Amino acid sequence: xxxxxxxxxxxxxxxxxxxxxPWRRRRWLTLAALIIVALLIWRWAAHRAPxxxxxxxxxxxxxxxxxxxxxxxxxxxxxxxQATTSVTVRAxxxxxxxxxxxxxxxxxxxxxxxxxxxxxxxxxxxxxARATKARDVAQLVNAxxxxxxxxxxxxxxxxxxxxxxxxxxxxxxxxxxxxxxxAQIDYAAVQLDYTTIRSPIDGRTGVRLxxxxxxxxxxxxxxxxxxxxxxPITVLFTLPEDTVGAVNAAMQAAGNxxxxxxxxxxxxxxRLASGKLTLINNQIDNASGTVQLKATFANASHRLWxxxxxxxxxTLGVMxxxxxxxxxxxxxxPGGTFVYVVNEQGKAAxxxxxxxxxxxxxxxxxxxxxxxxxxxxxxxxxLRPGTPVTEARNASGRSxxxxxxxxxxxxxxxxxxxxxGSPFGASGRAGR
Numbered sequence: 001x002x003x004x005x006x007x008x009x010x011x012x013x014x015x016x017x018x019x020x021x022p023w024r025r026r027r028w029l030t031l032a033a034l035i036i037v038a039l040l041i042w043r044w045a046a047h048r049a050p051x052x053x054x055x056x057x058x059x060x061x062x063x064x065x066x067x068x069x070x071x072x073x074x075x076x077x078x079x080x081x082q083a084t085t086s087v088t089v090r091a092x093x094x095x096x097x098x099x100x101x102x103x104x105x106x107x108x109x110x111x112x113x114x115x116x117x118x119x120x121x122x123x124x125x126x127x128x129a130r131a132t133k134a135r136d137v138a139q140l141v142n143a144x145x146x147x148x149x150x151x152x153x154x155x156x157x158x159x160x161x162x163x164x165x166x167x168x169x170x171x172x173x174x175x176x177x178x179x180x181x182x183a184q185i186d187y188a189a190v191q192l193d194y195t196t197i198r199s200p201i202d203g204r205t206g207v208r209l210x211x212x213x214x215x216x217x218x219x220x221x222x223x224x225x226x227x228x229x230x231x232p233i234t235v236l237f238t239l240p241e242d243t244v245g246a247v248n249a250a251m252q253a254a255g256n257x258x259x260x261x262x263x264x265x266x267x268x269x270x271r272l273a274s275g276k277l278t279l280i281n282n283q284i285d286n287a288s289g290t291v292q293l294k295a296t297f298a299n300a301s302h303r304l305w306x307x308x309x310x311x312x313x314x315t316l317g318v319m320x321x322x323x324x325x326x327x328x329x330x331x332x333x334p335g336g337t338f339v340y341v342v343n344e345q346g347k348a349a350x351x352x353x354x355x356x357x358x359x360x361x362x363x364x365x366x367x368x369x370x371x372x373x374x375x376x377x378x379x380x381x382x383l384r385p386g387t388p389v390t391e392a393r394n395a396s397g398r399s400x401x402x403x404x405x406x407x408x409x410x411x412x413x414x415x416x417x418x419x420x421g422s423p424f425g426a427s428g429r430a431g432r
Contacts, residue, residue: 048338056387058388058389059387059388061390062379065344065374068370072316075241075314077238078312079236080237081233081306082235084229084233085203087201087227089199091224093195094215094219097215100212105206108202108204110198110202116197119195125192136170136178139177141168142176144171147171151169203227203229206225206228207226238291238293238295239291242266259316260275261275262315263313266310271299272304275295277293281293282285322364322365323370327361329376333350337352337354338352338353338368339369348389349386
């Protein structure tokens with residue numbers, strides 16, 4: 001009889017499948033713990049106070065307190081120094097130079113001997129003219145005596161009247177000859193005097209163009225030497241045509257006092273001389289749109305020299321209680337020109353301004369600023385409205401700020417006139 005085979009069933013019993021195992025419980029517990037932690041983190045983050053907003057650090061700037069003063073109103077032009085009088089000394093007669101009596105580059109007075117030309121031929125011509133006159137005078141004296149005799153004989157009927165008339169005509173002819181002889185003497189004397197060449201003016205000699213022994217001619221174009229009068233001296237400069245009206249008005253207002261002109265070196269701000277305006281040309285140059293002006297300067301120190309280029313500054317008047325800033329401090333924005341000021345809270349603020357005139361490096365503020373306002377003059381590009389500021393200090397601990405370089409007479413030398421433009425137009429400059 002066959003025995004039934006026992007079956008080995010190693011799988012879980014149905015009751016075991018219905019009961020959760022330990023690994024399932026751990027999984028659910030872990031998930032629940034993560035959810036609780038996430039909720040706690042969210043609640044903590046939602047109720048945490050926001051971090052405090054720190055104010056921006058102060059920006060180091062250089063500032064100055066605006067002041068007002070009576071400042072000159074001027075225009076600038078490029079000028080050329082010219083001798084007041086310049087003479088090219090030339091020979092007026094032909095001859096050989098016997099003597100050169102001047103030194104190059106030295107001062108001479110009017111009438112000083114410069115050159116002596118051989119005078120012997122001209123002295124001989126003068127003596128010849130005098131001798132001719134003496135001969136003709138002797139003939140005239142004899143002719144007058146004969147005329148009186150012929151007139152006496154004619155009156156007595158002892159001689160024809162025609163002979164007396166002929167003698168009278170001869171007397172007149174000899175009188176004319178004597179006058180001609182005197183003219184020849186005068187001419188020869190002038191020619192002789194021309195052999196001595198003297199300085200026609202007070203001035204300074206230039207390069208000597210002849211030497212002893214040279215033959216010179218009255219027709220020579222090169223001359224002997226040039227003498228320039230350099231004290232006083234003049235400066236010829238130009239201004240834009242749109243300044244003519246202002247210059248004429250200023251001249252009328254100044255009257256006999258005249259308008260002051262200052263000459264500055266082209267390579268820097270050094271004032272070379274101060275003088276007076278003596279001429280505004282009666283015509284504008286249509287090609288360049290400029291007008292020529294001339295000023296005269298005392299030049300005892302010889303700081304001005306003929307041919308030298310200078311910057312000429314013509315003062316037209318005075319702007320009372322004007323406020324001036326360096327032109328680079330004024331900035332351009334969408335709303336126009338402005339500057340940064342420091343308010344009572346020590347913060348930067350935008351202050352709109354109107355620039356009236358730009359003179360050299362200085363901008364004259366027409367409106368928007370009053371004396372006593374503190375203006376940022378350096379470091380303004382790092383500022384925004386409301387930015388706290390602090391005064392920059394140098395190594396010695398002193399403030400590096402200071403008022404702009406502007407004095408009552410116009411301050412230091414402005415830049416070359418070619419870059420200054422028209423001095424009557426308002427303009428703002430970008431800040432540093």
